[in-house]
Amino acid sequence: MPAIRLDRLVKRYGDVEVLHGIELEMADNEFTVLVGPSGCGKSTTLRMIAGLEDVSDGEIYIDDQPVKHLEPKDRNLAMVFQDYALYPHMNVAQNISFALRLAKRPKAEIDAKVREVAGLVGLTDFLERKPGALSGGQRQRVAMARALAKDSGIFLFDEPLSNLDAKLRGQMRAELALMSQQVEKNMIYVTHDQIEAMTLADRIVVMHGGYIQQQGTPEELFKRPANKFVAGFLGMPPMNFLDGDIVEESGAAFVAGDGFKLRLPEAKAAAAKAHGARAVTLGLRPSDLSYAEDAPADAALELHVQVSEYVGAQSVLLCQCGASTVTVEMNSETPMAMGETLTFAANPDRIHLFDRQTEAAI
Amino acid sequence: MSIARVNRLSPYMFMAPAMVIMAIALLYPLGYMIWGSFRDWNPSQSIGEAEFVGLKNYITLWNDPNFRESIGVTLRFAFFVVSIEMVLGVGLALLLDRDIRGMSVLRTMFILPMMIAPVVVGLMWRYMYHPTIGTFNRFLESIGLPKVDWLGDYALTSIIIADIWQWTPFIFILSLAALQSLPRSALEAARIDGATPWQQIWHIKLPLMMPVLIVTGLLRLIDAFKVLEVILVMTNGGPGLSTEILALRISRTATEFRELGVAAAMSNYLLILLLLLTVAMFAFTRIQEARAARVRAAAEEAS
Numbered sequence: 001m002p003a004i005r006l007d008r009l010v011k012r013y014g015d016v017e018v019l020h021g022i023e024l025e026m027a028d029n030e031f032t033v034l035v036g037p038s039g040c041g042k043s044t045t046l047r048m049i050a051g052l053e054d055v056s057d058g059e060i061y062i063d064d065q066p067v068k069h070l071e072p073k074d075r076n077l078a079m080v081f082q083d084y085a086l087y088p089h090m091n092v093a094q095n096i097s098f099a100l101r102l103a104k105r106p107k108a109e110i111d112a113k114v115r116e117v118a119g120l121v122g123l124t125d126f127l128e129r130k131p132g133a134l135s136g137g138q139r140q141r142v143a144m145a146r147a148l149a150k151d152s153g154i155f156l157f158d159e160p161l162s163n164l165d166a167k168l169r170g171q172m173r174a175e176l177a178l179m180s181q182q183v184e185k186n187m188i189y190v191t192h193d194q195i196e197a198m199t200l201a202d203r204i205v206v207m208h209g210g211y212i213q214q215q216g217t218p219e220e221l222f223k224r225p226a227n228k229f230v231a232g233f234l235g236m237p238p239m240n241f242l243d244g245d246i247v248e249e250s251g252a253a254f255v256a257g258d259g260f261k262l263r264l265p266e267a268k269a270a271a272a273k274a275h276g277a278r279a280v281t282l283g284l285r286p287s288d289l290s291y292a293e294d295a296p297a298d299a300a301l302e303l304h305v306q307v308s309e310y311v312g313a314q315s316v317l318l319c320q321c322g323a324s325t326v327t328v329e330m331n332s333e334t335p336m337a338m339g340e341t342l343t344f345a346a347n348p349d350r351i352h353l354f355d356r357q358t359e360a361a362i
Numbered sequence: 363m364s365i366a367r368v369n370r371l372s373p374y375m376f377m378a379p380a381m382v383i384m385a386i387a388l389l390y391p392l393g394y395m396i397w398g399s400f401r402d403w404n405p406s407q408s409i410g411e412a413e414f415v416g417l418k419n420y421i422t423l424w425n426d427p428n429f430r431e432s433i434g435v436t437l438r439f440a441f442f443v444v445s446i447e448m449v450l451g452v453g454l455a456l457l458l459d460r461d462i463r464g465m466s467v468l469r470t471m472f473i474l475p476m477m478i479a480p481v482v483v484g485l486m487w488r489y490m491y492h493p494t495i496g497t498f499n500r501f502l503e504s505i506g507l508p509k510v511d512w513l514g515d516y517a518l519t520s521i522i523i524a525d526i527w528q529w530t531p532f533i534f535i536l537s538l539a540a541l542q543s544l545p546r547s548a549l550e551a552a553r554i555d556g557a558t559p560w561q562q563i564w565h566i567k568l569p570l571m572m573p574v575l576i577v578t579g580l581l582r583l584i585d586a587f588k589v590l591e592v593i594l595v596m597t598n599g600g601p602g603l604s605t606e607i608l609a610l611r612i613s614r615t616a617t618e619f620r621e622l623g624v625a626a627a628m629s630n631y632l633l634i635l636l637l638l639l640t641v642a643m644f645a646f647t648r649i650q651e652a653r654a655a656r657v658r659a660a661a662e663e664a665s
Contacts, residue, residue: 050550051554072553073553073555073557079550081547083547084547085545085548086551087552088545089569089572098555102556103556146551146555
């Protein structure tokens, strides 16, 4: 399977530069997810790899071959589009076999291939139907089957699940994860949904404003975000950010702000000292706060509980800490009274610090 | 009158003014024409004075070789102009469906012929076709080729060319609109699937444009049966009957031969022909809608 390398990839629309020198390598059989908010350049990057957008500067290498000047059809890749992009006048079998028919493969081979991929995505009973007579989920399967039938080494997904309703999306996500284990392909998947990114990816590439913010395994990005943007983008509910200052008292380092003062563990304290910045942003995931009445004051936040959002086994508490809002995720069984000020222990090993100026992790 | 009854009648009361106008403006003249077609009627008589002759006008026409020749000319004219205009119009639309500099100016220029009054088009082409001082023959002469008797030996071809010049833009703009409303992503998918530009046109663009193209073609066909001014100005039906299309023959029968009854009967033949075409067009849209409804129902069942 081919490896893909993006070399200082730049995209300009007129005078506006939307991608600023993207450097990225995707290894064999890797499921790479490009994730970021709308307008971050992730779809543009994917469409440039596909050959649907011109490259303004830089080069794309597939198996060390530059492909910038090749037509999409000469890049040996398959793509699944957000709106499925099925051919409305062809039935499912014709949609799936279109590329093979254009390639003038023998009819028996085409029929066998159509049956094989239709079986893989569960469409065997629908081969005669036109796309208009299929539900959203089925159309999505046709799009996948069509891409699978091509036998190309690279599989591109452009937000393939975002037109589906929430329940179907979860189901298709699971099927996609299963499929990616079964077929050995280099997959690049674009989404704005961080849950899709976390669940599907071997490697996540977080993009923002036309730059790559960080890349790594889902766990790496979740546990050690490189900056405040990545920390806030991955994880649901999102990380809490509280502005504070580093203060040293009697040999220990604290981060103190409006309504809190937390002792930093030694490793963090040393890192903060080495970094030198005083003005920081404290990052705490909602799941790293837990209700503990007797926690020591320098390891806990005093939070005024305002709203509880019940979401089943877990509840999300919206609380006030000084002037900022802090969310806490906790077991729904814990009895909780609204309007009270309670003590929540912060897991000291999961404290994140960001330079308030550069927003880089400390 | 009970309130329920008033309520039931109120929609008709609101429709009444429109119905009256339609009756006066549409049904009355139409009825007048049908009624007149059963009479031996000349312009100096009122319709009441004219003698009732039953189907005589229709039978005479049916057996009249000149009328048949006229229908033949009309059919040939309509067939050639519509097929050539469709090929050219769709071809131009496929060529010009792209973003290059100055394209909007070019598109506007392409649709200019359609905006010119048919009489002016007729005059213009008549002078260009003129045997001695016309543009075409002067050009042929300047490069040493023999002159062509455009409006003589090749009269039908010449009026077909003029009509194509004027009406290709109509098909062009409708095709262009159809092309630009095609799903972009399906075309991108075809590019990734390995379709060359020709294959994209043949396998994706044309099939998806087809509903628009069929309606456009029918509209042009109906129009081509009724064309009058351009031919009247260019050839007045001549030489002989070679360009005397039906609309022209009707106008001459009424004005030159003063046979209003025969002219009315001829109009009715034309009307029947056009009615058949219109019914075909409606039937096509109905079949399309029925198919769409069936597809929707199937989709709802499936989801």
